Amino acid sequence: MRGIAMRIVVLGSSRYSETGCAIAARVAELGYAPVGALVLRTLDSGTLLRKVGQWGVSGAARYARTKLAPRHGADVSNPCLRPALTHGGVVFRSLRQVAARYDFPIAACRDPNAPSSIARLRQWSPDLMIFTGGNILRKPLLEVPRLGVLNVHLGLLPEIRGMSSPEWSLLNNVPPGITVHYLDAGIDTGPILQRWELPDVNRSESLTDLRNRLIAFGVSKLGDVITALDRGTMSAMPQGASPSAPGSSKDNQFFVMHEWLQRRAADRLTRGRPTAVTATVNG
Amino acid sequence: MTGRVAKALSEAKGLLRRPQRALPLVQKLVFDRLRITFERRHLYSYATTRRSSQDALNSAMRWILDAERADGGIAAYYSLLTGYSASYPEVTGYIVPTLYDYARACRPAQEVESAVAAADRATRWLLSLQLPGGAFPGGLQGSPAQPSVFNTGQILQGLVCAHRETKRPETLQAALAAADWLIEMQSPDGSWSGPGAYQGVAHTYYSMVAWALAEFSARTDLSADQRYARAAERHLDWVLLHFRPSGWIDGIDLQGHPYYLHFIAYVLQGVLECAVLRRRNDAIQAVESSAWALLRRFETHKYLPGAYGRDFKDARRFTCLTGNAQMSCVWLRLFQITDDLRYLNSALKMNEMLKQLIPARGSRGIAGGVSGSYPVWGCYQPFRYVSWGCKFLVDALLLEQRFTQSFEAAPCEALRCAS
Numbered sequence: 001m002r003g004i005a006m007r008i009v010v011l012g013s014s015r016y017s018e019t020g021c022a023i024a025a026r027v028a029e030l031g032y033a034p035v036g037a038l039v040l041r042t043l044d045s046g047t048l049l050r051k052v053g054q055w056g057v058s059g060a061a062r063y064a065r066t067k068l069a070p071r072h073g074a075d076v077s078n079p080c081l082r083p084a085l086t087h088g089g090v091v092f093r094s095l096r097q098v099a100a101r102y103d104f105p106i107a108a109c110r111d112p113n114a115p116s117s118i119a120r121l122r123q124w125s126p127d128l129m130i131f132t133g134g135n136i137l138r139k140p141l142l143e144v145p146r147l148g149v150l151n152v153h154l155g156l157l158p159e160i161r162g163m164s165s166p167e168w169s170l171l172n173n174v175p176p177g178i179t180v181h182y183l184d185a186g187i188d189t190g191p192i193l194q195r196w197e198l199p200d201v202n203r204s205e206s207l208t209d210l211r212n213r214l215i216a217f218g219v220s221k222l223g224d225v226i227t228a229l230d231r232g233t234m235s236a237m238p239q240g241a242s243p244s245a246p247g248s249s250k251d252n253q254f255f256v257m258h259e260w261l262q263r264r265a266a267d268r269l270t271r272g273r274p275t276a277v278t279a280t281v282n283g
Numbered sequence: 284m285t286g287r288v289a290k291a292l293s294e295a296k297g298l299l300r301r302p303q304r305a306l307p308l309v310q311k312l313v314f315d316r317l318r319i320t321f322e323r324r325h326l327y328s329y330a331t332t333r334r335s336s337q338d339a340l341n342s343a344m345r346w347i348l349d350a351e352r353a354d355g356g357i358a359a360y361y362s363l364l365t366g367y368s369a370s371y372p373e374v375t376g377y378i379v380p381t382l383y384d385y386a387r388a389c390r391p392a393q394e395v396e397s398a399v400a401a402a403d404r405a406t407r408w409l410l411s412l413q414l415p416g417g418a419f420p421g422g423l424q425g426s427p428a429q430p431s432v433f434n435t436g437q438i439l440q441g442l443v444c445a446h447r448e449t450k451r452p453e454t455l456q457a458a459l460a461a462a463d464w465l466i467e468m469q470s471p472d473g474s475w476s477g478p479g480a481y482q483g484v485a486h487t488y489y490s491m492v493a494w495a496l497a498e499f500s501a502r503t504d505l506s507a508d509q510r511y512a513r514a515a516e517r518h519l520d521w522v523l524l525h526f527r528p529s530g531w532i533d534g535i536d537l538q539g540h541p542y543y544l545h546f547i548a549y550v551l552q553g554v555l556e557c558a559v560l561r562r563r564n565d566a567i568q569a570v571e572s573s574a575w576a577l578l579r580r581f582e583t584h585k586y587l588p589g590a591y592g593r594d595f596k597d598a599r600r601f602t603c604l605t606g607n608a609q610m611s612c613v614w615l616r617l618f619q620i621t622d623d624l625r626y627l628n629s630a631l632k633m634n635e636m637l638k639q640l641i642p643a644r645g646s647r648g649i650a651g652g653v654s655g656s657y658p659v660w661g662c663y664q665p666f667r668y669v670s671w672g673c674k675f676l677v678d679a680l681l682l683e684q685r686f687t688q689s690f691e692a693a694p695c696e697a698l699r700c701a702s
Contacts, residue, residue, distance in 0.1 A: 171624055255582035258631040260687065261624065 006230050008032050009126040009145070011112060012039040013133030015095040018076060020132040022084035022219045025092055027130070028102040030223050032230070036124040037095055037106045038117060040134050044110055080216035113138040121145075128229070130222070131183055139185055147229065148182035148190075148236075152218035154211065156195050157181060158239040161188040164257035166210050167265040176201050176210060178218040180225045182236055187253055191236035193225050207266050294666070297365030307649060308363040308666070315658035332639040339638040340680040341394065342651035343673045344385050347378060348397050349647050350670050355408035356424055357401075360667040361648030363659070370424040372412055373431075374671045375405045376438030381674045381681075383448050388681050406445040409438055410457050417460030418468075418479065432468055432479040435461050436492030443499050455503065462499050465492060466514045473517030487525045487534035488546045490553025493518035497560040512561065519557050519566055522550065526569045530576030531594045541590035541599065543663050544606025547573070551613045559620070567620060574613050578629045581610075586636070589656060589663050601661030604640060604653050607633055608675035615682040627686060634683055637676055 008027055012020030017039075024034055041047075043064055051060040076082050076091065085092045092098050099106050109117040118140055121129070126145040131137065142149055155165025157179040160172070169176045177197040184190035198217055204210035228234035257265065298304055350358040356370025357378050382402035386395045412419055414430055419438045421431030442458035445451070470476055474485035475492065497515035500508075525534040535546045551570050558566030576595060581587045587610065589603030611633040618626035640657055642649050653672030655664020 168624075253579075254625060255628065258628050258635070260631055261628055264690065 005032055006127040006226070007035045007125060008226070009121060009124050009129045010034050010037040010095075011129055011131045011134060011137075011149070012037060012095060014042060015039045015106065015108070016042070016093070017095070017133055018078055018081050018085065019215055019219070021092045021095055021098050022081045023130055023132050023222060024095060024098045024102070025087060026084055026219050026223050027226055028098070029087075030227060032226060033102040034104045035126060036104055037099060038112055038121060039095060039106060039108055040112070041108045041110055046110065078212040078215060080212040081219065084216065084219050111135060113141050117141070118144060128226070137183055142183055142185070150193070150222065150225070151181055151183050151188075151190070152222055153179045153181060153188050154214045154218065155179065156197070157188055157192055158252060160254060161252050162254040164254060164262075166214055167207060167257045167262055168254040170265040170268045171261065176214060178214055178221060180218070180222055189239055191238050193229070193234055193236050194221070196221055201269075204269055207262060207269065210269060294362065294364040297362065301366065304363060304366070307646060311363060311659050315660075319658055332635055334638045334643065336634065336638065336680050336683055339641055340385075340389070340677060340684070342641060342643065343653065343676045343680070344394065344398065346651035346668070346673050347382070347670060347677070348401055351401055351404070354424065355404035357405060357670050359423060360655070360664065360669045361652060363666045367648060368423055370408070371670065372409060372419055372424065373421070373434040373437045374674065376409055376419070376434070376441035378670065378674045379405055379441030380444040381677050383444055384681055385677055388684060402445065403449070406441065406449075406454060409441060410453060413457050413460065417464035419461065421481075430464070430479050431481070432465065432475040432492060433481060433489060435465055436489070436495040439465070439495040439499060443495070443502050447502055458499060458503070462496060462511050465496060466510055469514055469517065473519075473521035475518070482538055484536055485534065486536055487522045487532055488549035488553065489518065490522045490550050490557060492553070493522070494553045494556040494560075497557045501560050515557055516561055516563070519554060519561065519563060522554055523566060523569055526573065527594065529594045530573035532573060541662070542592065543590045544587060544603040545609065545663065547591070548606045548609030548613060552609060555613060555616055570613070571617060571621070574610070574617055574626075577610055578614060578626070581629055581633065589661055599662065601663070602657040603655070603661070603663045604637060604657055605655065605663070605669060605672035605675055608637055608653065608672060608679045611637070611679035612675060612682060615679065615686060618686060627690075630679070630683065634679055637679070641676070
């Protein structure tokens with residue numbers, strides 16, 4: 001039996017993030033309507049200048065276009081999220097729509113780690129926060145919610161930490177899957193709540209399709225985790241030692257994959273399949 | 284300080300003698316300034332370029348062949364102010380293996396012939412420089428002939444390779460005399476210091492010399508004579524004492540210079556190759572620790588700074604392209620040794636970055652060249668395209684070619700886990 005509903009806050013990279021919308025809608029549908037959502041400002045001059053430095057003028061313009069002109073019409077960029085984004089015949093295009101339907105406030109910030117953002121989050125006194133994208137979160141923010149900040153990582157932890165996780169899973173014979181875990185100060189090093197392998201990996205037609213399926217799979221499993229946390233039937237397990245060789249200074253962090261290796265990973269997806277193994281932390 | 288002023292004056296005089304060099308110099312300055320101000324993407328680890336590795340490889344090799352001087356040696360650099368330098372014995376020595384490797388791996392017949400012929404001329408020139416005791420001189424051709432441990436080691440690399448390719452007895456004799464001289468000069472603790480060492484003190488980047496001795500021991504018919512292998516291992520043991528838990532390596536000790544990535548990478552290359560030849564897993568692990576620290580830095584900061592303070596702190600904000608190419612070689616070799624695809628991944632990204640920083644066009648000495656620093660006014664070899672930068676880039680691209688081809692040929696089942 002549930003007691004008082006958990007107070008959940010959603011942290012998003014943008015109000016137009018499909019994953020953010022899908023997660024907020026999913027938890028609301030389960031009866032845990034967020035008490036608030038904090039998103040990064042759609043576009044600010046500091047971010048734009050940083051993007052010019054990193055990506056050049058053309059790259060920054062492309063970035064601005066994606067931020068300022070979200071998709072319209074029936075199409076969604078991740079078709080696997082369509083069921084999670086569709087409610088009562090309406091496809092949620094922005095977190096504002098989700099917030100209007102489930103009646104929760106949205107705040108925009110330049111940096112979620114800034115004292116003003118943390119003060120805003122404290123006002124909502126969350127039990128749990130859900131990270132759906134954005135900047136790296138620092139310790140003061142991570143300490144705001146009573147239980148912690150949840151993240152859905154697109155790989156099985158602790159084997160595959162960091163970036164390009166689905167692709168690295170394919171190349172390293174680790175079954176593609178997702179891990180729901182608490183964030184801590186490291187990169188994907190926080191305690192694990194549960195992890196699942198993606199069923200029918202070989203149905204994926206491309207790396208993009210695999211990634212889309214993993215995101216949708218993560219959104220659905222996140223709901224199960226929140227329910228279990230609320231019922232007190234799930235607890236987190238600290239991650240074990242790095243599986244790297246004993247005495248090695250290396251850890252199991254992976255970085256953005258180069259295009260050439262991505263093509264090999266795509267070959268792996270379509271030609272050969274990693275062996276499935278049972279891999280759950282909490283049974 | 285006085286030396287630096289004199290150097291700057293002599294460079295400026297070079298420009299006055301050939302004012303037509305001002306145009307490419309200004310072009311390069313403006314181009315680098317504009318790029319680092321408005322378009323930094325090319326500097327980053329996720330950079331991609333349409334330029335093929337083969338094209339960049341041929342272009343860098345063309346630069347090396349163009350840098351050959353009339354005496355058969357290879358120039359140290361092409362300066363945007365003073366043009367080509369005189370032949371440089373040290374670099375000529377260790378470019379010889381690169382020339383033969385290129386000839387073995389690449390198809391265009393004309394280029395292959397040119398590379399082999401250049402290697403042959405370089406070897407003959409080097410033989411003419413050997414001092415009576417077996418040592419080779421330091422500095423550029425024409426400077427006072429002082430025996431140099433480091434240069435002798437680097438030239439020994441070239442002689443061992445040339446002997447393997449040509450079987451000429453005089454090359455082996457010269458290599459033997461050089462190796463004997465190196466053993467004679469070695470201190471009981473395994474280091475090289477004193478008059479034959481740069482600035483008179485021991486340096487950990489002399490691991491390159493240990494590699495040359497280990498190579499000499501392994502690749503010649505004299506392998507029964509364990510003196511060379513033992514000398515290499517003695518130095519390896521001495522260098523390993525300088526590895527810190529952070530991956531930092533002490534003992535590079537170049538007075539008046541920061542810790543350039545080029546020298547850090549020298550230590551790693553020398554230790555790694557010596558360790559492979561001597562089957563020393565402890566040394567391979569030490570190299571992994573440092574190489575991983577630099578890989579992590581490259582991936583998280585998106586580029587590798589060109590110079591550091593102790594423990595990789597206080598990094599300077601410029602890129603040492605030679606050091607980058609060397610690190611690419613180290614990561615590729617570690618991929619070969621450990622099967623960890625993350626090393627291959629970072630090396631591919633590094634090579635992408637390097638390919639787009641090599642001028643595809645320009646006059647002789649510029650096209651295909653690897654500048655000491657990026658931007659060109661950075662503190663490592665400013666305003667110069669350096670021959671050893673091209674050498675390491677060719678090495679890195681050849682290794683990339685070799686490993687990507689064998690990776691593609693491997694069946695899916697052969698892919699192994701990283702950890």
